[in-house]
Amino acid sequence: MRIKLAQDGGMSDRVLGVLGGMGPLASAQFMVRLTLLTPAGRDQDHVPAVLWSDPRVPDRTQGRLSGGEDPLPWLLRGLRGLKAAGCGAVAIPCNTAHGWYDEMTGVGLPILHIVDAAAEQLRQVAPSGTVGVMGTAAALFMRLYQDRLEHLGWRVIVPTDGAMGALVTPAIARVKANRVAEAYEPLAEAVRGLAARGAQAVILGCTEIPLGIQAGPWRELGVPLVDTIDALALASIAWARG
Amino acid sequence: MRIKLAQDGGMSDRVLGVLGGMGPLASAQFMVRLTLLTPAGRDQDHVPAVLWSDPRVPDRTQGRLSGGEDPLPWLLRGLRGLKAAGCGAVAIPCNTAHGWYDEMTGVGLPILHIVDAAAEQLRQVAPSGTVGVMGTAAALFMRLYQDRLEHLGWRVIVPTDGAMGALVTPAIARVKANRVAEAYEPLAEAVRGLAARGAQAVILGCTEIPLGIQAGPWRELGVPLVDTIDALALASIAWARG
Numbered sequence: 318m319r320i321k322l323a324q325d326g327g328m329s330d331r332v333l334g335v336l337g338g339m340g341p342l343a344s345a346q347f348m349v350r351l352t353l354l355t356p357a358g359r360d361q362d363h364v365p366a367v368l369w370s371d372p373r374v375p376d377r378t379q380g381r382l383s384g385g386e387d388p389l390p391w392l393l394r395g396l397r398g399l400k401a402a403g404c405g406a407v408a409i410p411c412n413t414a415h416g417w418y419d420e421m422t423g424v425g426l427p428i429l430h431i432v433d434a435a436a437e438q439l440r441q442v443a444p445s446g447t448v449g450v451m452g453t454a455a456a457l458f459m460r461l462y463q464d465r466l467e468h469l470g471w472r473v474i475v476p477t478d479g480a481m482g483a484l485v486t487p488a489i490a491r492v493k494a495n496r497v498a499e500a501y502e503p504l505a506e507a508v509r510g511l512a513a514r515g516a517q518a519v520i521l522g523c524t525e526i527p528l529g530i531q532a533g534p535w536r537e538l539g540v541p542l543v544d545t546i547d548a549l550a551l552a553s554i555a556w557a558r559g
Numbered sequence: 560m561r562i563k564l565a566q567d568g569g570m571s572d573r574v575l576g577v578l579g580g581m582g583p584l585a586s587a588q589f590m591v592r593l594t595l596l597t598p599a600g601r602d603q604d605h606v607p608a609v610l611w612s613d614p615r616v617p618d619r620t621q622g623r624l625s626g627g628e629d630p631l632p633w634l635l636r637g638l639r640g641l642k643a644a645g646c647g648a649v650a651i652p653c654n655t656a657h658g659w660y661d662e663m664t665g666v667g668l669p670i671l672h673i674v675d676a677a678a679e680q681l682r683q684v685a686p687s688g689t690v691g692v693m694g695t696a697a698a699l700f701m702r703l704y705q706d707r708l709e710h711l712g713w714r715v716i717v718p719t720d721g722a723m724g725a726l727v728t729p730a731i732a733r734v735k736a737n738r739v740a741e742a743y744e745p746l747a748e749a750v751r752g753l754a755a756r757g758a759q760a761v762i763l764g765c766t767e768i769p770l771g772i773q774a775g776p777w778r779e780l781g782v783p784l785v786d787t788i789d790a791l792a793l794a795s796i797a798w799a800r801g
Contacts, residue, residue, distance in 0.1 A: 332613075338602065338605070338607065338608075339602060340594075340602045340605070341590070341593075341594045341602065341605040341606075341608075342591065342594045342595070344590070345587060345590035345591040345593070345594050346591060348583070348586070348587035348590055348610065348612065349584065349587040349588060349591060351583075351587070352582075352583045352584045352587050352737070353584070353737055355737070357735075357736060357737055358736045359618075359732070359735050359736060360580065360581065360582045360583065360614040360615075360616070360618070360735050361614055361615055361617075361618075362614070363580070363582070363583040363614035364583075364614070365580065365612065365613050365614060365615055366580075366583075366610075366612045367609065367610065367611055367612065367640070368590065368608075368609065368610035368612065369609055369644075370590065370607065370608045370609065370610065371574075371607050372602040372603055372604070372605035372606070372607060373602075373603055373607055374602070375603075376601075376602070376603075398609070398644050398645075401643065401644075402611075402640050402643075402644065403640075490601070493599075493601050493602050494599060494600045494601060495594070495595055495597070495599055
């Protein structure tokens with residue numbers, strides 16, 4: 318079941334798979350940004366894509382930190398579905414799911430790594446020095462960003478345990494519950510805390526976080542932010558353009 | 560390749576297929592609205608869905624009115640892909656594509672008809688009387704809305720040929736080219752024209768139109784508008800809830 322037809326031309330040869338639903342608002346917004354960031358004059362100039370939005374995937378943070386159900390079988394199921402649909406590579410707009418990256422590559426579909434995509438954008442606003450990373454407790458525990466960015470030369474700081482418990486973790490849950498506007502203030506406070514500790518830029522390393530931040534006056538925060546939804550969309554467009 | 564797992568519960572038994580890409584911004588926004596309109600407290604409460612976003616489907620209006628390539632084989636291909644992915648019903652956030660509704664039902668997947676979904680919302684703002692319908696030239700030519708709504712008791716008016724050529728058709732093209740903000744004024748002018756001719760409500764019967772209208776101060780137009788993206792999302796949530 319491939320969706321390539323003979324009259325394809327240009328960027329349309331490549332079909333992007335999107336393993337989403339984690340959360341569903343983040344992957345829907347990923348599709349919006351994938352579209353708006355693509356230079357296009359008509360429908361047919363846009364990136365063909367299949368979004369597998371399965372919000373039933375067990376919570377990634379609970380799976381890694383609290384003995385919750387393992388999300389891996391669900392992730393593999395989605396990847397196999399995207400492969401069967403004819404996709405040539407996969408973007409996963411969920412940072413924490415990248416904790417299962419190595420196991421997921423076994424399906425045989427290239428996965429565009431969200432941390433590489435974020436590093437590419439980070440280079441443009443803070444080429445070196447100290448950067449802050451916000452994310453789920455599991456993503457920080459697995460050191461998804463810390464190890465990769467420190468290897469590339471940045472110094473990485475993350476929210477304190479207090480800020481995680483009082484600000485970041487509850488804000489992520491609010492976005493998943495469609496209470497997006499209520500997520501802004503705690504996320505902004507966490508950004509301010511990282512900036513006060515010397516962060517020259519902050520990576521919004523959970524795809525719920527840019528949704529919450531953009532619900533308020535984030536430009537007033539005065540520190541460059543890296544939106545991992547946009548970063549992954551830009552990497553996907555670059556892949557689609559071959 | 561079904562994505563049902565044994566531990567499913569609640570609304571998660573039903574996977575919605577979304578035949579999108581027509582245009583891609585409209586189907587991405589459909590996924591956003593499907594999420595935000597769902598009562599949910601966490602990821603796992605949301606509607607599982609697969610979006611087949613293939614913007615390469617030949618232009619529906621050209622296919623119907625100008626001897627352009629037939630979109631039907633592409634529509635059938637997408638529907639078969641969604642069926643193979645385990646979807647139980649399909650929403651198509653493109654009004655014009657519903658001109659091929661009868662042919663599409665041959666795939667054997669129930670299709671939630673966008674005109675029925677819009678009529679359901681219209682009932683709440685204008686239970687009878689005269690309503691305006693905006694759409695692509697092909698959708699109006701095929702009388703997708705006119706026949707169905709007149710059968711249900713409404714009187715239907717549509718933009719003049721002059722308004723279609725000068726306002727509605729160019730505005731739809733702007734949305735497809737990511738020039739969304741520039742679509743507002745011509746669409747607002749077309750709404751005003753229908754209201755001046757007696758429309759008590761206006762159906763935005765092309766999924767690009769609500770995107771353009773919402774880029775401006777549409778509340779000032781003073782006439783109830785039926786957003787066919789939201790209408791189809793609400794019908795989809797009702798289906799998913801069984």
